[in-house]
Amino acid sequence: MLVLSPLLIPLGAAILTALLPRHRELRKGASLLGAIALLLCALILFARVAVDGRQSVALGDWPLPYAIELAADLLSAALVLITAILGTAVLLYEWRWNETTSAGPGLHPLLHTLLASTGAVFLAADLFNLYVWFELMLVSVLGLLVLGGARRNLEAAFKYFAMNMLGTLLLLSAVGMLYGAAGQLNFSALRQVAGQPELASALPVYVGLALLAFLLKASAFPLFAWLPASYHTLPTPVLALVGGLLTKVAAYVLLRLLADVFVLTPGILLDALGWLAMITMVVGVLGAAYHWDLRRILAFHVVSQIGYLLFGIALATPAGAAGTVYFMFHNILVKANLFLIAGLVWASAGHYDLRRVGGLYRARPLLALLFLVSAFSLAGVPPSTGFWGKFLLLREAFAQDHFLWGGVALAAGLLTLYSMSKIWLEGFWKAHPLGASAASAPVPGLAYAAVGGLSLLILGMGIFPEPFIRCAETATDLFWMMGAA
Amino acid sequence: MSLVLMLTISLVVAAGVFLTLSRDLFRMIVGLAVLASAANLIVFMSGRPASLIPPVVEAGTSELPVAAANPLPQALVLTAIVIGFALLCFALLLGAAITMQSGTDDVDQMRESEPEANDPFKPAVLED
Numbered sequence: 001m002l003v004l005s006p007l008l009i010p011l012g013a014a015i016l017t018a019l020l021p022r023h024r025e026l027r028k029g030a031s032l033l034g035a036i037a038l039l040l041c042a043l044i045l046f047a048r049v050a051v052d053g054r055q056s057v058a059l060g061d062w063p064l065p066y067a068i069e070l071a072a073d074l075l076s077a078a079l080v081l082i083t084a085i086l087g088t089a090v091l092l093y094e095w096r097w098n099e100t101t102s103a104g105p106g107l108h109p110l111l112h113t114l115l116a117s118t119g120a121v122f123l124a125a126d127l128f129n130l131y132v133w134f135e136l137m138l139v140s141v142l143g144l145l146v147l148g149g150a151r152r153n154l155e156a157a158f159k160y161f162a163m164n165m166l167g168t169l170l171l172l173s174a175v176g177m178l179y180g181a182a183g184q185l186n187f188s189a190l191r192q193v194a195g196q197p198e199l200a201s202a203l204p205v206y207v208g209l210a211l212l213a214f215l216l217k218a219s220a221f222p223l224f225a226w227l228p229a230s231y232h233t234l235p236t237p238v239l240a241l242v243g244g245l246l247t248k249v250a251a252y253v254l255l256r257l258l259a260d261v262f263v264l265t266p267g268i269l270l271d272a273l274g275w276l277a278m279i280t281m282v283v284g285v286l287g288a289a290y291h292w293d294l295r296r297i298l299a300f301h302v303v304s305q306i307g308y309l310l311f312g313i314a315l316a317t318p319a320g321a322a323g324t325v326y327f328m329f330h331n332i333l334v335k336a337n338l339f340l341i342a343g344l345v346w347a348s349a350g351h352y353d354l355r356r357v358g359g360l361y362r363a364r365p366l367l368a369l370l371f372l373v374s375a376f377s378l379a380g381v382p383p384s385t386g387f388w389g390k391f392l393l394l395r396e397a398f399a400q401d402h403f404l405w406g407g408v409a410l411a412a413g414l415l416t417l418y419s420m421s422k423i424w425l426e427g428f429w430k431a432h433p434l435g436a437s438a439a440s441a442p443v444p445g446l447a448y449a450a451v452g453g454l455s456l457l458i459l460g461m462g463i464f465p466e467p468f469i470r471c472a473e474t475a476t477d478l479f480w481m482m483g484a485a
Numbered sequence: 486m487s488l489v490l491m492l493t494i495s496l497v498v499a500a501g502v503f504l505t506l507s508r509d510l511f512r513m514i515v516g517l518a519v520l521a522s523a524a525n526l527i528v529f530m531s532g533r534p535a536s537l538i539p540p541v542v543e544a545g546t547s548e549l550p551v552a553a554a555n556p557l558p559q560a561l562v563l564t565a566i567v568i569g570f571a572l573l574c575f576a577l578l579l580g581a582a583i584t585m586q587s588g589t590d591d592v593d594q595m596r597e598s599e600p601e602a603n604d605p606f607k608p609a610v611l612e613d
Contacts, residue, residue, distance in 0.1 A: 128561055128564075131565075132564065139571070139575075146582075151583070151586045152598040153598075154579060155595040155597050156598045157579055158576075158579055158580070158583060158592075159598075161575075161576055162505075165517050165572065166517070166520070169517075169520050169524040170524075172528060172565055173524045173528070175561075176528030176530065176531045179528075179532075179558065179561075180530065229598065230598070232598070232611070233598050290608065291608055292607060292610075293610070293611050296608075296611075351613075352611065352613075353610045353611065355610060356610065
């Protein structure tokens, strides 16, 4: 039952917020309570998994390869916990947020179905079940994209739909073919079947197809165009949740399938993934360098950071996987926090475009400080979370003599620093183009509190990285081991 | 039977890709729906569709006949069809709303959220 809670609580909260009378505070209260309940359950689940090991539920009490299994190992439980933290912070931030007041009654139910589907993807131990939760995630995001109702929202939703639908269809075909070849859908059963020599030639092809689907959903080069085309039309709190989580969910599934379930190590597949990672990193960061709208800059950084995750997966060792997982913890929180800070810049100075804002260092020194914490983390300045994440990945890359990959990753980090200094110089340092008083519109205090809480967490993860790195290492110590089931 | 299904799937995929690459909004949506049918057929194919023995345990025995059809892909494909149908309905409504608001169904005209730059070095400002 505890394993099911990260999916049942948000689903319950979604139904509750949809049914409650149209009273704003009441709905927001129910929504926030749902998120806090989710956070508590995720904490308990994480503690249980950390002490007792893997927890799993076979639905309907059927014997295992046949029942649909949901399982929480340390990796799943940690990611569910981070999802819950992010969900709570975002709903706290949204409490008095003006941008979403006109969003209509669909907002909170959709946010909770989004939380439920991400939690369920992290917990799914069954290939078809995974596909169904990805569909729910797609439906939730589409709903959130069209909530604004303006032409730009609808167009963004269509672009998002067309590309992600294609990914979904690729995934469905891959699931069908994998089932046809292996005769199993359950992860543990697939793990046992995957080593059979008669599948050795077919499996890489089918897994490659699933890989393609998740690369699309993770916004890897060259299939990332849907992401910067659609994300910036979302209201900021929703943008933070979507931009912080979704592509990372796809990267998690890539790691799970390649390193844990199928453990395929044909060199060509990993080389291709590594080079794709490099191109994704560089193209994403160059796109960010071109843009001036805060939301679009950060959306391109989402693409770029996915490159680091793919890079860690392509290293194909437990150490590389641990680096990937730590980087994922870091990236979900930091990226979401930066989106939330972009919202505070909009609220204080009146625009998302860096050419239309300024003077925030003088008007909002606290906001400047919060931005610095997250910006340094994203760029990887020691001792921040980004530094430790990149350090773990680069150490493993250099140990494997992948000097070129490591060099590209470092260069992309430098360009990230360029992008962050651009935001600093244009948004915080220079004077506001409309005069000094234009940069200090009142900002909801709860939004500050949410950003402050996330910033403290990021700061703590950077200054005391050992427990988090140890958690990532424990979660992945069996990855890339043939037949370790 | 398998060969017929295979040829059908390749035809359906070809038709779907052709339609999806169109610039016409509704052709794109129909193309994605056709591709979804191809994906459904692929899932359907994974369960011995050529078998003429229904997946029923005869009275007095306790096991399925060896070459019986596999009912699981049929259950899977039903789920996929339902989800695909819901998404198709959503996409059609979305397409109708876009055409009504913008007055065109040419996907190349969908530049409202990504306006073209009027400066050679900097992107256009997105006004809210």
